[in-house]
Amino acid sequence: MAGPDDDFDDLAAEWGAAMAEQVGEAEGDAADWAAKLADTSDVADRKAADRVLTQDEVDGLLGFNPDELGLSEQSGIRAIINSALVSYERLPMLEIVFDRLVRLLTTSLRNFTSDNVEVSLDGIKSVRFGDYLNSIPLPAILSVFRAEQWDGFGLMTVDSALTYSIIDVLLGGRRGVTTMKVEGRPYTTIETSLVQRMIEVVLADAEHAFRPISEIHFSLDRLETNPRFAAITRSANAAILVNLRIDMEDRGGRIEMLIPYATLEPIRDVLLQQFMGEKFGRDATWEGHLATEIWQAKADVHAVLYEKRLPLREIMNLDVGDTLMLDVKPDDLVELRCGDQVLTEGRMGRAGEHVAVQVMRPLRRSNTTLAAFEAAGQVRKEAS
Structure with missing residues (x-):
């Protein structure tokens, strides 16, 4: 005969089995929910990973890729910043003018130096004046010239390599000898005078190059060695930068001619032509x-x-037979x-x-x- 203790034990065993069954189901549900959450987190992680931009994409978005800074095609924020710059391609006649300058300058510098001189046009691009001044490698000789008929100024930069090469050639230096550069000192009066003569030759040829377009006279205003004293326009203004390479066998250097766009404004209509003699609006x-x-x-x-x-009142009151005096x-x-x-x-x-x-x-x-x-x-x- 079963006693009360046996009934209590059977009841406890039944409750224990029911609790175990419920706990098992709960654990299974928890495991299912954990798996679902894990899957959801994996999907979120994959989506987050898809939204993360690579460094190349960030550079392309901002336009600060170092490999593309020197290219004319820019994108992103840098393209927006530089959108105010004037591209020289909008002034196609400039390329013809400076091609003519290269031919004239080749002959003039050969006569000036009595040496075999080759002049080449490395490129024409648009820059901001302040950025260009900050990029000039020193030491250099900066020549400020005035365009009298256009009522504006321009800047010509002669780098140190060309400066010492011209000095060596004009003073009878031998060929095949590496030019000795003396760093850390300003240019002497003799060196400055010799470079000034070459700059005057370049300005004279520039006048002949622009003559088919406009009558112009370039006069040398001053020579500077510090870019701070060569400011001819505002730092943010756009300018046309022409890079000329001058080679004298194993010697040579560069001449950079910078003309602000405001200086070229009087002849802008002519520079817009695709070829000489093109008519714009007048036939x-x-x-x-x-x-x-x-x-x-x-x-x-x-x-x-x-x-x-x-008055209209008098006109409306006119009758047949009235006389107008x-x-x-x-x-x-x-x-x-x-x-x-x-x-x-x-x-x-x-x-x-x-x-x-x-x-x-x-x-x-x-x-x-x-x-x-x-x-x-x-x-x-x-x-x-």
């Missing part, structure tokens, strides 16, 4: 044709005896008008059965030039 043939057609056009000319302004005399002149323009004055008379007007004063011509119309009229007369 002499079309002007002559238009003038000829205008000469043949018909215009209505009115002889105005008298003109008076009256004209404040003119019988011998007063009448105006000859074409539209609203008064051409001349004349005297009314009679020619046969018709009322006539005799022109008494010369025609009033416009202040604008009539050269095109007069030329077309002369051609028409000659043709007839």
Whole structure:
């Protein structure tokens, strides 16, 4: 016969089995939830990994890739910053001008140095003036020149390699000997004078190179060795930088000519041409044709005896038989008008059965030039 203790043990065993079953199910559910959370975290990690940009992508976004800083094609923030710069490709005539300068300079420097000189154009690019001043390698000789007809300034930089090469050549240095550079000291008066002569030769050739486009005279203003004293425009202003390479067998160097865009503004329309003689907006043939057609056009000319302004009330009250008084005399002149323009004055008379007007004063011509119309009229007369 079972006692109360046995019943208690059976009840405890039944409760224990039920608890074990519930705990097992809970652990299974927890394991399932943990697995699901792990899978979710893995997906989140993969998505986060997909959203992480590489260094190349960051450089491309910001535009600060060192390998691309020297290229004309820029992207990202740097492209936005430099968007105000003026590309020389918008002024295609500049390339033709400086190609002509290279040819002229090759001949002039050969005569100047009595040596075999080769001049080449390394490139034309747009820079900010302040950035260029900070990038000039020292020591260097900076020449500030003035473009008189354009009312502006330019800057020419001669690097130390070309400076010592020119000095060596002009003072009779032997070929094949490496040029000795003395660093840490300023240029002497003799060295500066010799380089100044070469700069004057370059400026003279630059005048000849620009002559087909515009009459210009470049005058040397001053020579500087410190870039701070060679400021000719604002630091943020755009400028055209021309890099010329000068080789004298085993010697040579570079000349950099910088012209601010504001200096080139007076001849901007000409520099926009793709080739010499291109017409922009003005065509002499079309002007002559238009003038000829205008000469043949018909215009209505009115002889105005008298003109008076009256209030609308008086005009509305006019009746048949009313008399309007004209404040003119019988011998007063009448105006000859074409539209609203008064051409001349004349005297009314009679020619046969018709009322006539005799022109008494010369025609009033416009202040604008009539050269095109007069030329077309002369051609028409000659043709007839």
